[in-house]
Amino acid sequence: MRRDYCTEERGEIERERERGMAISATVVGALLGLGTQMYSNALRKLPYMRHPWEHVLGMGLGVVFANQMVKWEAKAQEDLDKLLIKAKQANERRYFGNSNSPLYNFFVPTLRYTITLSW
Numbered sequence: 230m231r232r233d234y235c236t237e238e239r240g241e242i243e244r245e246r247e248r249g250m251a252i253s254a255t256v257v258g259a260l261l262g263l264g265t266q267m268y269s270n271a272l273r274k275l276p277y278m279r280h281p282w283e284h285v286l287g288m289g290l291g292v293v294f295a296n297q298m299v300k301w302e303a304k305a306q307e308d309l310d311k312l313l314i315k316a317k318q319a320n321e322r323r324y325f326g327n328s329n330s331p332l333y334n335f336f337v338p339t340l341r342y343t344i345t346l347s348w
Contacts, residue, residue, distance in 0.1 A: 254295040262291025 266287035267277050278284065 250299060251296065254299045255292050258291035258293070258295025259288040260291070261295065262287035262289065265291070 263284055266284045270277050270279055
């Protein structure tokens with residue numbers, strides 16, 4: 230019973246963190262779009278709020294960009310984790326799993342004996 234409660238609580242914490250990340254990415258994206266448009270107007274020596282619809286468009290594009298970056302980062306982390314697991318399994322098979330190899334039969338008992346002597 231206690232284990233289920235902890236799992237539910239952990240799930241709620243994860244959802245809260247994801248919601249917080251989505252809100253912060255949205256705010257950062259909106260500020261990025263607004264800042265880009267205002268900077269563009271400042272470089273051209275135009276009034277900052279010359280065409281307000283351009284600012285709204287820039288904010289919308291910034292929001293989309295920031296949220297896509299968050300999704301891409303999460304996907305890249307998942308892919309990296311999968312690749313690391315595959316590489317670890319391949320290394321374990323390569324170095325510990327092939328007991329039919331003559332090199333394995335020569336070196337592994339020697340290593341075991343050396344480790345036993347060093348302890």
